[in-house]
Amino acid sequence: MEINGRTRTCGLIGHPVEHTLSPVIHNTLAGLLGHNMVYVPFPVEPGRVQDAVNGADALQLLGLNVTVPYKSEVIGFLQEIDRLAYNIGAVNTLVRTEGGYKGYNTDMEGLYRAMISEDIKIAGEQIILLGAGGAARAVAHLCALKGAEKVYMLNRTFDKAEQVAVEVNRASGKDVVYPMLLQEHDKIPAGKYLAIQGTSVGLSPYVEEAVISDRVFYEKVHTGFDLIYNPWETRFMRYVQECGGKAYNGLKMLLYQGIIAYELWNEVSVSEQNAHIVYERLRAHFVQ
């Protein structure tokens, strides 16, 4: 693509940003759709988030993604925030409007689209959610919003799970999320569950770690969805498969959260055919 005087810029702010795959998503889409747009990562030092947002506005950047550790902090520097993102308390996408940026959370909708593409149901399901950090909190909101029957939220730190449960149950107007300690997993009633792995345990380079290693737990899992995509196949996913379940990694979630951001910035709808092309480019980073 030729960069010229009309090229619009989008990017990513976070710390660190060096290993991001988001440029693959956005620059591939811009090429496929013939948009005069580039996407670049911008490392932002702690304490400089407000400067970064104001600078982006001054430079008329079309949009930004926001990653760790600024997804909550950035909210204070926005002109407007989407209601869902407000409820979740985390923003990963900024769209430039008159007078400043509007914040959205596309992680949640990205996970939903990823699940739809794999034929994984949330409505009416009994779900086990591991973790209570930023990502797991968004997943808990998603599950409640999409009609999950019950979500057992297991976390190392009980207070955090309890806090998320109170918040999600209040927002959804019903008791969907049940907080538990990780080591209490044997208290989950017998049955078959969708298990969503939302902790950072197992992330490269600690590829042999899983947040639960008791096989009895995995006997209860019909489908395991790990939000981690590096490594391609996590220890959690292998446990699920060894106990007869289906397992998925988080690369499609990454793909679709990016696609939704791209759609917001460019006011277009990305076809499944183009989504597939981008997915294959992302996948090539992990599987030869």
Ligand code: NAP
């Ligand atoms: P976070 O806010 O830092 O939360 C980390 C979570 O992991 C917390 O629940 C924490 O428990 C738990 N944890 C960390 N170390 C642990 C250990 N040794 N034993 C037990 N639990 C442990 O991180 P996040 O932003 O939610 O991200 C979580 C994961 O999701 C990351 O691996 C990230 O790569 C992935 N993610 C993927 C996508 C995607 O697009 N696929 C998007 C977002 C995130 P405590 O509360 O007890 O500390």
